[in-house]
Amino acid sequence: MSATGSRSGAPLPPTGWQTLGPFFPQALFRDGVDNDLRRRRAGAPPTARGVPIRLRGRVLEEGGGPCVNALVEAWQADAGGRFRHPLDPDWREADPDFLGWGRALTDAAGRYEFLSVLPGGYRDAAGPRAPHVNLAVLASGVMRRLVTTAFFPGFAAANAADPVLSALPDPALRARLVAKDEGEAEGARIFRLDLVLRGDPETETPFFLD
Amino acid sequence: MPDHPLPDCFPPYDEAGQPQVPIEGYAATARRNPARALFRRPHTRTELTGPLDPAAKLVPGEGNLAVPGPGRVALGQLIHISGRVLDEDGRPVRGAVLEIWQANAAGRYANPLDAARDAPLDPNFVGHGRVATDAEGRYGFFTVKPGAYPVPGGPGRWWRPPHVHVSVIGPSSLSRLVTQMYFPGDPLNPLDRILNALPDPAARERLIARQTDPAEVEGEWLAYRFTLVLRGRRATPPLP
Numbered sequence A: 001m002s003a004t005g006s007r008s009g010a011p012l013p014p015t016g017w018q019t020l021g022p023f024f025p026q027a028l029f030r031d032g033v034d035n036d037l038r039r040r041r042a043g044a045p046p047t048a049r050g051v052p053i054r055l056r057g058r059v060l061e062e063g064g065g066p067c068v069n070a071l072v073e074a075w076q077a078d079a080g081g082r083f084r085h086p087l088d089p090d091w092r093e094a095d096p097d098f099l100g101w102g103r104a105l106t107d108a109a110g111r112y113e114f115l116s117v118l119p120g121g122y123r124d125a126a127g128p129r130a131p132h133v134n135l136a137v138l139a140s141g142v143m144r145r146l147v148t149t150a151f152f153p154g155f156a157a158a159n160a161a162d163p164v165l166s167a168l169p170d171p172a173l174r175a176r177l178v179a180k181d182e183g184e185a186e187g188a189r190i191f192r193l194d195l196v197l198r199g200d201p202e203t204e205t206p207f208f209l210d
Numbered sequence B: 001m002p003d004h005p006l007p008d009c010f011p012p013y014d015e016a017g018q019p020q021v022p023i024e025g026y027a028a029t030a031r032r033n034p035a036r037a038l039f040r041r042p043h044t045r046t047e048l049t050g051p052l053d054p055a056a057k058l059v060p061g062e063g064n065l066a067v068p069g070p071g072r073v074a075l076g077q078l079i080h081i082s083g084r085v086l087d088e089d090g091r092p093v094r095g096a097v098l099e100i101w102q103a104n105a106a107g108r109y110a111n112p113l114d115a116a117r118d119a120p121l122d123p124n125f126v127g128h129g130r131v132a133t134d135a136e137g138r139y140g141f142f143t144v145k146p147g148a149y150p151v152p153g154g155p156g157r158w159w160r161p162p163h164v165h166v167s168v169i170g171p172s173s174l175s176r177l178v179t180q181m182y183f184p185g186d187p188l189n190p191l192d193r194i195l196n197a198l199p200d201p202a203a204r205e206r207l208i209a210r211q212t213d214p215a216e217v218e219g220e221w222l223a224y225r226f227t228l229v230l231r232g233r234r235a236t237p238p239l240p
């Protein structure tokens, strides 16, 4: 073993985070591929299951300026609320053509966009999860990823019962994590959620302890 | 499907080993971190899981940043960076996607956003790479030692020591890691505000690679070892 510890002894301390910095290479990002959660692998066709969605918004800093060249990462259940992962007791029923993970690189206006399907809710030990997409922001000045969750309008009862959304003490904060319905375009339902990394109390996005 | 156990227990980070904000002289840390305290949330299935095979989506490349083609060699000190990706129990993390990016030997990024200075670009230096870890959690990159560069902006200008940006996509959302690797003995290390954002000196020391005794290294590359430990303990059995 390395000098950092031993297999049998005390746990190894996890490596410290550092900022993504301003220069994450655009060459490591393929627009339309890396931000498409519906494809299991590069080049595979998107899953046929579920309601296609586009989840989009802007990443903003204090004062409303855009966070340029920031990464937004997304992870969600499939349309049936399943994960292809051993921690999901129903993983065998997971959509075999759906990945559920992707990342977007923000443009000069701080915009990100994901192509996905509307996630299903599921029952968890912590309570019934409403349909949601977990989001993480990495950017220059962000020293550890900032994590939050996008919820969807039209699921008022499920959202009210969700144990993660309920971790926010204030209804105004909970409402801020529900994406806005912007209708349909290009065969997909459009949802918008801006991520305000820092702002006044009326606009700042609530983020969770990672 | 994984044929190795996956961590399913993610203790909270030790704050002394993680960067604290804001950082003086790095204005973005004041503008881009929430004013409000982070909210505690339960770890449900979405938080605990992640894509089992990230390399299927983020396809690994060559791992050689310094020799983009026959007869083309980047300027600077040729180095090899290798090491292992482990979980907190010291078990190797296989199939993790590692990405690195860095300045060239002159301290310039091959990124149109790094245009504020006269430091030259090197047409033979790629500047970024991507590999996946093997069954023992091992990875390796051939590259050049990056140059230091000044942090742009107002009064109190400071310099970044030579460093390599590292991103690791592991087996769980909660094991995600983005960090920077530093070089041993650099006089800029103790002055770097980003490295020093980690309060615990031992945690800072773990971000500094170890140089392999040059007498033990074959070929023309100076060798550095850098171990990465992802958050996560205990094992969930793999899918049958």
Ligand SMILES: [Fe+3]
Pocket (backbone or CB within 6 Å): A021, A023, B103, B160, B163, B165
């Ligand atoms: Fe840098």
